[in-house]
Amino acid sequence: MSDVLPQGSVIGILGGGQLGRMLSVAASRLGYKTHIYEPGANPPAADVAHAVTTAPYEDAAALRAFAGAVDVITYEFENIPTSALDLLESLKPIRPNRRALAASQDRLVEKAFLNDLGLATAPFAAVDDLEDLREALAEIGTPAILKTRRFGYDGKGQVLIESTDQAEAALAELNGAPAILEGFVDFFxxxxxxxxxxxxxxxxxxxxxxxxxxxxxxxxxxxxxxxxxxxxxxxxxxxxxxxxxxxxxxxxxxxxxxxxxxxxxxxxxxxxxxxxxxxxxxxxxxxxxxxxxxxxxxxxxxxxxxxxxxxxxxxxxxxxxxxxxxxxxxxxxxxxxxxxxxxxxxxxxxxxxx
Amino acid sequence: MSDVLPQGSVIGILGGGQLGRMLSVAASRLGYKTHIYEPGANPPAADVAHAVTTAPYEDAAALRAFAGAVDVITYEFENIPTSALDLLESLKPIRPNRRALAASQDRLVEKAFLNDLGLATAPFAAVDDLEDLREALAEIGTPAILKTRRFGYDGKGQVLIESTDQAEAALAELNGAPAILEGFVDFFxxxxxxxxxxxxxxxxxxxxxxxxxxxxxxxxxxxxxxxxxxxxxxxxxxxxxxxxxxxxxxxxxxxxxxxxxxxxxxxxxxxxxxxxxxxxxxxxxxxxxxxxxxxxxxxxxxxxxxxxxxxxxxxxxxxxxxxxxxxxxxxxxxxxxxxxxxxxxxxxxxxxxx
Known part of the structure; x- marks a missing residue:
């Protein structure tokens, strides 16, 4: 344990929701302090954090000050803007690393990564326009789910397609965001x-x-x-x-x-x-x-x-x-x-x- | 649960040590915030508290502001000055109540309270001067422990008396503080x-x-x-x-x-x-x-x-x-x-x- 962060060190956490809140509590048990970075005011994690920065992820000065005040950076959600990560990464270690974020921020990259590892995923196809979607539906069949490639959670940014004539409406619902069509898996x-x-x-x-x-x-x-x-x-x-x-x-x-x-x-x-x-x-x-x-x-x-x-x-x-x-x-x-x-x-x- | 303090309420804690720290963590699990009152700088509880007041227990203005910022007051140690409690009690509920504090702040009051309840304690006698102590030693015998009545913890403010000729030196060690002599209990x-x-x-x-x-x-x-x-x-x-x-x-x-x-x-x-x-x-x-x-x-x-x-x-x-x-x-x-x-x-x- 020679590389162990000493007691009293500060862990920077991107995101101030309940996961950040429970991470802060856990950090305290090991003798650490936490510093929360969160654009929204009064986030749940602030109640148990040593320090809080309230600023958008586009605020380079705030990001720099945050990095200067912490010893290591982690996050409680994966949809952190790339520009913020680029800046922070140049100043302090980010754990888990960027590769993990890249593989999970984009559903298409994620599935390709998993298939490359030899792991099974649902059938999928990239969808950038209506032509892509029609081809994908022909290949994968219905029902299928059209999802935005990025920034989806808790069922948001997803449209169920039950028949091919719903393709255009489904695509419209995602407002032109790069998407992925996923087939259903018949699971127990x-x-x-x-x-x-x-x-x-x-x-x-x-x-x-x-x-x-x-x-x-x-x-x-x-x-x-x-x-x-x-x-x-x-x-x-x-x-x-x-x-x-x-x-x-x-x-x-x-x-x-x-x-x-x-x-x-x-x-x-x-x-x-x-x-x-x-x-x-x-x-x-x-x-x-x-x-x-x-x-x-x-x-x-x-x-x-x-x-x-x-x-x-x-x-x-x-x-x-x-x-x-x-x-x-x-x-x-x-x-x-x-x-x-x-x-x-x-x-x-x-x-x-x- | 009609009198339950609503989520988001603030619990004031007198004392910022490890007990206050772990109380703060527990409060967060139930949706509460904590506000620590502690004379010393950077107390352990501050790392996980929503707010911290750094002020002595004699600072009436700070106590008033603290009471104004919290919904209920508790404490992590019993040796809180009476004047501070008097003031706080007039402004917000203190739990546990003053009676509990009175019974535990003074070893003599504590033992009398327990005996009144029909509960056994070690033999004891109040000691205010050398004459008291000699009488107490004659009654209780040696070995015995001379303890300050108030403000003792973790073995502090205690002197072991193994023979009666140590009486004067033992009393001197307590610097004239009101004391109590306790007999030893032969316990398993x-x-x-x-x-x-x-x-x-x-x-x-x-x-x-x-x-x-x-x-x-x-x-x-x-x-x-x-x-x-x-x-x-x-x-x-x-x-x-x-x-x-x-x-x-x-x-x-x-x-x-x-x-x-x-x-x-x-x-x-x-x-x-x-x-x-x-x-x-x-x-x-x-x-x-x-x-x-x-x-x-x-x-x-x-x-x-x-x-x-x-x-x-x-x-x-x-x-x-x-x-x-x-x-x-x-x-x-x-x-x-x-x-x-x-x-x-x-x-x-x-x-x-x-």
């Missing part, structure tokens, strides 16, 4: 692996969790997932392959579709992940601390699972159920301190320990 | 109960832990304690009796000596307690969250223990063992972000899960 279940890779190249993965989405938003993650031992091993090996190929440092979320005969990679996220929140109640070292350990040069923590857990997101008005949830035993509640309740907004989550 | 083991009482009067106690001290400082707490079921039940009932009598709201630490035939109360602490740190690794809701739940009007959380844990304090240079401890599995490490290592200084702790 969706799982995800939360993997981590340390500065020393060591890898530790948590037990895969099984996910349930509603309306494009994660509703629950349950561990253990109802998969075979073989599938469990394959999922972990596959995540390790991705982490190593990217020379990755930090925690990554890998979403997988489980079909009858294979694991298909749906998406990789170069950050702590909503499907890893269960680790707060089921492991000695949770995903947030694991990420902080990785980017500060600590040995990775013990990712062994010692409890069965179901994590449920509290979305929008779900938060009104908190008084009742608080009364039930074996519930660990996490609220993000967001003042305004909006439909679809993640307000908190509950880890129920079995 | 020391345990402590971390109990909580909610705003609604409900009570929840964690499983008693067994403590080992070295040089007057807590070294380890282990759960389960090696006690009988009867002792376990008695210890919890005894803690509940104290909580109810004080109309207490919050978490309290009750240190007990286990002798052959009874439980003797050593000390009560009206706050989260070092001997309750194990709850971070062994319970769904830890003592810090339990305290925040109590003082903000939440239902108390599930205090059931689901793992065996040994908590070890990292004192002074122990912190240099962290790289090795981080490599061992089932260790959960907590560092307090203290820049300077001093002998006897609590730098962090490790929860080892069995």
């Amino acid at each position: 279940k969706e799982i995800s692996v939360i993997g981590a890779r340390g500065l020393d190249g060591s890898i530790s993965c948590y037990d895969p969790g099984q996910n349930k989405h509603e309306g494009g938003i994660l509703r629950t993650t349950t561990v253990p997932a109802a998969i075979t031992d073989m599938q469990r091993t394959d999922a972990v090996l596959l995540a390790a392959k991705i982490l190593t190929k990217l020379d990755y440092v930090g925690v990554m979320g890998v979403e997988l579709f489980v079909t009858r005969d294979q694991l298909i990679v749906n998406e990789i996220a170069p950050r702590v992940h909503n499907t890893g929140h269960w680790t707060q109640a089921g492991c000695t070292v949770d995903q947030f601390e694991q990420h902080i350990r990785a980017i500060t040069g600590w040995t990775l923590g013990d990712g062994a699972r010692y409890a069965d857990v179901e994590m449920t997101n509290l979305i929008g008005e779900d938060v009104e159920r908190v008084p009742q949830l608080a009364r039930e035993s074996r519930n660990q509640i996490h609220l993000y301190g967001k003042a305004e309740v909006k439909p679809g907004r993640k307000m908190g989550h509950v880890n129920h320990v079995f | 083991k020391e345990i402590s109960v971390i109990g909580a009482r909610g705003l609604d009067g409900s009570i929840s106690c964690y499983d008693p832990g067994q403590n080992k001290h070295e040089g007057g400082i807590l070294r380890t707490t282990t759960v389960p304690a090696a006690i009988t079921d009867m002792q376990r039940t008695d210890a919890v009932l005894l803690a509940a009796k104290i909580l109810t009598k004080l109309d207490y709201v919050g978490v309290m630490g009750v240190e007990l000596f286990v002798t052959r035939d009874q439980l003797i109360v050593n000390e009560i602490a009206p706050r989260v307690h070092n001997t309750g740190h194990w709850t971070q690794a062994g319970c769904t809701v830890d003592q810090f969250e339990q305290h925040i739940r109590a003082i903000t009007g939440w239902t108390l959380g599930d205090g059931a223990r689901y793992a065996d844990v040994e908590m070890t304090n990292l004192i002074g240079e122990d912190v240099e063992r962290v790289p090795q401890l981080a490599r061992e599995s089932r260790n959960q490490i907590h560092l307090y972000g203290k820049a300077e290592v001093k002998p006897g200084r609590k730098m962090g702790h490790v929860n080892h899960v069995f």
Whole structure:
């Protein structure tokens, strides 16, 4: 641990949402301070951060001051403008690295990267115009989903195409953004692996969790997932392959579709992940601390699972159920301190320990 | 939960040490912000607090501004000057209440309170001068410990008296502070109960832990304690009796000596307690969250223990063992972000899960 960042060092975090908030808490447990960079005012992470910069990602002076005030930079979301990354990278180490961001910021690049690694993905085709889309639909068939290549999350920037005559309308809905058409995968279940890779190249993965989405938003993650031992091993090996190929440092979320005969990679996220929140109640070292350990040069923590857990997101008005949830035993509640309740907004989550 | 403090409310914490730090983290999990009041600069809790006031407890203007900025006030140590409490209490609710503080700030008042409740303590006598001390030694015998009535912690303000001819020197060492002579208790083991009482009067106690001290400082707490079921039940009932009598709201630490035939109360602490740190690794809701739940009007959380844990304090240079401890599995490490290592200084702790 000779390269370990000393206690009292400052970790810069791009993005001030709930992931940044929980990363800040984890950083404090290891004796570190955090500095949040976030364009929006009063972000959730600010409540537990040592310092906060409120500035857009286009503000070079603010970015420079931020880099000067921190020892290492990480992020809680992947859609950070390239210009900001270029500047920051010239001043302080960014972990996970740019290669991981490049592979996840663009769905087309991501899928090509995964296929090159020998990993299965949904069938896909690049779509820049109506002609591309018609060709893609002919090849992939319907139903299919047209997605923007960049900046999509929680089901945003996606249009379902059920028949070819919807092509033009679907394309119009994306306002001319570069897109990708993805075929449907006939899967039994969706799982995800939360993997981590340390500065020393060591890898530790948590037990895969099984996910349930509603309306494009994660509703629950349950561990253990109802998969075979073989599938469990394959999922972990596959995540390790991705982490190593990217020379990755930090925690990554890998979403997988489980079909009858294979694991298909749906998406990789170069950050702590909503499907890893269960680790707060089921492991000695949770995903947030694991990420902080990785980017500060600590040995990775013990990712062994010692409890069965179901994590449920509290979305929008779900938060009104908190008084009742608080009364039930074996519930660990996490609220993000967001003042305004909006439909679809993640307000908190509950880890129920079995 | 109609009186529950709404999300986004601010909890004022008197004291900015590691307990305040971990209370701040727990507050964030329930959607609250914290404001730390601490005379010293850059206290550990400041790293994870929404706001910090750096001012002495004698600064009425600072106290007033602090009270104006928070919704409820709590504290991480009991030796807060009375004048500060008088002022704050007139402006915002203080939880736990003054009665609890009065009973724990003065060893003489504390022991009288416990005896009045029918609970056993070590034999004791008030000592204001040499004559008192000689009489007390004649009654209690030696060895005995002369302690200041107020403001003692971690073995400070205590003198061991092994024979009566040490009386004068012992008294001189306390510089004329009002004192108490305590007889020794012939105990097998020391345990402590971390109990909580909610705003609604409900009570929840964690499983008693067994403590080992070295040089007057807590070294380890282990759960389960090696006690009988009867002792376990008695210890919890005894803690509940104290909580109810004080109309207490919050978490309290009750240190007990286990002798052959009874439980003797050593000390009560009206706050989260070092001997309750194990709850971070062994319970769904830890003592810090339990305290925040109590003082903000939440239902108390599930205090059931689901793992065996040994908590070890990292004192002074122990912190240099962290790289090795981080490599061992089932260790959960907590560092307090203290820049300077001093002998006897609590730098962090490790929860080892069995």
